[in-house]
Structures are given as C-alpha cells and as structure tokens.
Amino acid sequence: MSEEITEFRIDIPQERLDDLQVRLANTIFPTALPGDGWDTGVPVHWLRDIVEYWRTEYSWRDAEAQLNKFPQFTTTIDGQRIYFMHIRSENEEATPLLLTHGWPGSVAEFLKVIPLLKDQFHLVIPALPGFGFSGPTNDAGWDTTRTARAWATLMDRLGYDRFGVQGGDIGAAVSPEVARVAPDRVIGVHVNGAMAIPQFPIPEDEWATLTELEQDRLNRIQAFHREEFGYIAIQSTRPQTLAYGLVDSPVGQLAWIMDKFREWTHPREVNPEEILDRDWLLTNVMIYWLTGTAGSAGYVGYAQDTSWGAIAKNSGVPTAMIVFAHDAGVRRYLEPEHTIVRWTDVDRGGHFAAMEEPEILVADIRDFFKDLG
Template identity: 85%
Template sequence: MSEEITQFRIEIPQARLDDLRSRLENTVWPAALPGDSWDTGVPVSWLRELVEYWRTEYSWRDAEAKLNAYPQFTTTIDGQRIYFMHIRSADENATPLLLTHGWPGSVAEFLGVIPLLTDEFHLVIPALPGFGFSGPTTESGWDTTRTARAWATLMDRLGYERFGVQGGDIGAAVSPEVARVAPDRVIGVHINGPLTIPEFPIPEDEWATFTDVERDRLNRTEAFLREEMGYIAIQSTRPQTLAYGLVDSPVGQLGWIMDKFREWTHPRSVVPDEIVDRDWLLTNAMIYWLTGTAGSAAYVGYAQDTSWGEAAKNSGVPTAMIVFAHDAGVRRYLEAEHTIVRWTDVDRGGHFAAVEEPETLVGDIKEFFAGLR
C-alpha cells in the first residue's frame, strides 16, 4: 500500500456554496416549543438569527483562506484517507507535537493556538478518521486504539521518532492511547478535559473524602449522565439514521452542533456565540456540512465501543491534565491508567479549551513539555 503523502488544498466548488445559500433561504423552520428556551434544545429564535448571519454575512472563502494558509496533506493509513496539517517551527530543534480534536470539533479548533505554539513545536494536526477531510470512513473498527496506531504511523512517515501528544474530548482518549501503542516514542501526554465517570451513587464514606471542587464535578457528571446522554444514545446506536437529516439539512447540522457548544462552553448561561467567535462556530459546522461527515463522525466517535470505558493499561509516559471550569475530571479516578505528573485546575473556560482559553492552554502545554525535552 502506498505511503505517499500528498499536498492538499481546500477548494470547495462554488456550486456547493450556492446550494448551501439556497437551502438556507428555503429552510423549513419548526414551531418554537413553549418558552423557546435552551431547556428543550436550541431555541428557534436564536438559531434563526445565527442562520441569517450565516446566509448574509459569513464568508466560507475567508475561512478557507485561513485554513489554506497552513500546509495541508493527505495520506492513506490502514485503508483510510487521513487529512492533516503539518506546520514546522522555524526552530529545527523544536519538539514535534501531535494535536487531536474531538466531537463536535475539527482541526479548526487549533487555528488560534498554531501561532502560539510554533515557536517551540513542530505541529501535526490530523482530522480524526471519518471527520471532515479525513472522511467518510471506508471500514468499521476505528476505535481509539486503531486511531492511535494510525497516528503513530503518521508521525513515522513524517520522520518524527520522538514526539508529544495533546488533545481534548475524543482527543483526550486518543492521545493517551498513542502513548500506549508507542510508549518508547511518546515523550509526554497533555490532556484538557479528562473524563471520569465513576459508579454512582458514591458511598457516603468515600464522598466525605472529596474536596468541594471534586464534589461539584461529580455532581455535574451525574447530572450529565441523567440529562444529556441523548446525543450519545443516538450517535452510538443509530448514526446512519441521524445522518440523513444532518447531511441533507445545513440548519439541522448547525443546530445539532450548537446544542453541544451551548452545553459545554463556559459559562453555560451565556449563548455560545458570545463566548466563541460566531464565524469560527460556522466554520466548524461548515467542515462537517461540506464533507458530509455527520454520520461517519458519529460512527467513529460514539458507535465504536471496543475501547471506550474499558480499563486501560498505564503506558508509564508522563502525563499532564488541565481541567477548565466546565470539565469534571477527578484525579483519583485517573491515576491508575495514567502517570500523572502535572495537574492544573482552572476556574474559567469550557470544554473547547483551544478556542475558549488558547493562551492558558498553550501556557500549560509549554510548561509541561519544557521539563521533558
């Protein structure tokens, strides 16, 4: 099988953008449910206003130019096309760093941190298999372990023998797995938003040993399991059925993604486009829309359960974890599977750290890897 790496440039045909505009103009809107609030999902009034901005003011060509400002490539690994950005530092001795996004994010998550990291790191930023320009998938079985093996192969093809890994959301599961499949090559693992889901209810004697911050995180985790699991239930059991609506309706795709940005940005009481730039929110949704990968992204992210939830082997690789205000990681539940040498709690920011708090995230990454070079 070819190991060729091919230069790539995003060039969406104008006909696709014209089709999008037509669909937006002819959206069939549902009636607002009583109250039209976030309690029942994305409010019609809020999404209508965002879609009007999308239709009349947002420029995909501007977004395309921002993405194309960085070197992009594709290669085939384990039968799957993998798209990635590869930005080398001016410092030849810089540390190679592999960044992995999550759902419902994309490689666009890292646009704001690239300029902040390239003074010290050579950056490799792949799209997860089935996501965006790495999609759709051609085979099943793309769990975190298979993805991690693909990432190790990618770094090998790029000539990076030793490297660091970083990620959030799905990237927070894939990054430690890269260290497990290639422990002799990964110098360090940096994670934002580590996930912990203990068995509830927690016994009273154990509950008494947690700090107030940890109790808050556990309470929010329990509330998440009780109130917000609908999207996982659908994407992990019926991704194909869901895909018909999302791939056919740009407003459906946008609404599905915006629901999570409202729930997972911080503070939750503020609408997402007042926390994250609305042009970026639309660019992120556009990557899913233009590539038609709502189904394959759901399938890879949530339908492949061969490694999710299982006890994982500790790779022994030094690991740093940063927990922003929205996220709910509790250290004691993570120590068996990770060699945690750095833990940072931050009282602001949400799940999309690279977009919400880029300077804080980058500062933590640099301090961690400075001690590992």
C-alpha cells in the first residue's frame, strides 16, 4: 500500500456553502419547552440567535483561509485516509510533538496554541479517523489502540523517531496509548481532561482520605453519569440513526455540539460564545457539517472504544497531567495506568483547554518537555 504523503488544501465547493444558506434560512425550529433553559437542552431562543449570525455574518471562507495558512497533508494508514497539519519549527533542534483532539472538537482546537508552541516543537496535528477531513471511516475497529498505531506510523513516515504526545478528551486516551504501542519512541505524554472512573460507591474509609477537591471531582463524575451520559449512549449504540439528523440538518449538528460546549466550558453557567469566539465555535461545527462526519465521528469516538472500565498497561513513559476547573481527574485512580511525574491543578478553564486557556496549557507543555529527549 502506498505510503505517499500528499499536500492538501481545504477548498469547499461554493455549491455546498450555497446549500447551507438555503438550509439555514429554511430551518424549522421546535417549540421551546417550558422555561427554554439549558436544563432541557440547547435553548431555542439562544440557538436562533446563533443561527442568524451563522447565516448573515459568519464567513467560512475566512475560516478556510485561516486553516490554509498551515501546511496540511493526507496519507493512507491501515486503509484509512488521515488528514494532518504539519508545522515544522524554524528551530531544527525542536522536539516533534503530536497533538490529538477529541469530540466534539477538531484540529481547529489547536489554532491558538500553534503560534505559542512552534518555536520549541515540530507540530503534527492529525484529525482522528472518521473526524472531519480524516473521514468517513472505511471499516470498523478504530479504537484507541488502532489509532495509536496509526499515529506511530504517521510519525515514522514524517521521519520522527522520537517524539512527545499531547491530547485532551479522546486525545487524552489516544496519547497514552501511543506510548503503550511505541514506548521506545515516545519521550513523554502530556494530557488534559484525563479521567479514570473508580468503582462507585467509594467505601467511606477511602472517601475520608480524599481531599475536598477530589471529592468534588468524584461527585461531578457521578452527576455526569446521571445527567449527561445520554449522548454517549446514543453515539455508542445508534450512531447511524443519529447521523441522519446531523448530516441533513446543519442546525441539528450545531445544537448537538453546542450542548457539550455549554456543559464543558468553564464556568458552566456562562454561555459558550462568551468564553470561546463565536466564529471559532461555528468553524468547528462546519468541519463536521461540510465533511458529513457526524456519524463516523460518533462511531469512532464511542462505539469502537472497547477499553472502558479496563485497566490499561502502564507504558512507563513519563506522563504529565493538567486538570482544569471543569475536569475531574483524581490522581490515585489514574496512577495504575500512567507513570505520572507531573500533576497540575488549575482553578479555571474547561474541557477545551487549548482554546479556553492556551497560555496556561502551553506553559505546562513547554515546562514538561524541556528536559525530555
């Protein structure tokens, strides 16, 4: 099979953008449920405002131009097309660093950190299989291990024998897995948003040894399972059925993603466009919409992950974890799977750290990798 790496440039046909305009103009909104608040999902009054902005002010061509400033490529690995950005540092001694996004994010998550990292790192930023321009998937089985093997192959093709890895959300699962499949090549693992789910209920004597912060995080994990787990249940059992609505309706795709941006940005009670730029939020949605990958992204993100609840092998690779205010990592439950040499708690920021708190995230990454080689 060809190992060719091909230059890539985003160039969406105007017909697709014209079709989007028609669909947005003809959106049929549901009747608002009592209170029209976030407790029942994305409020109708809020989404109407975002859709109107999307239709009348947002420019995909501007976003496209911003993304196209960075060198982009595609290659085929294990039968799957993989899209990636590859930004080489002007410093030839820079450390190669592989960045992996999550769901419902995209490679666009890293737009703020690229300028802050490229002096110290050669950056490789692939889209997960089935996501955006790496989609859709051609076959089943793209769990974190298979993705990790693909990432190791990608770095080999780029000529990087030794490299670091970083990621959040799904990227926080894939990045340590790269170290497990290639422990002799990965110099360090840095993750944000990592979470190990202990066996509930936690015994009283064990609970008493936890700090107040750790107890709060575990309480929020339990609340997540009670109140927010529905999207995982749907995407991991009926991704094809869900895809019909999301691929056909741009507003459906917008609402599905915005629900999570509101829940996972920090502080939670603040609407997401007050934390993250509205244009960026729409660009992230557009990557899913224009590529029609809602179904394959859900399928890869959840349906194919068979490792939930299992204790993974510790690679022995030095690992750093940064936990922002929204996230719920507790060190003692993560230590069996990771060689944690650095742990950072941050009292602000949410799940989309590269966009919400890029300076804090970058400072932690830089400090961790500066002495690794």
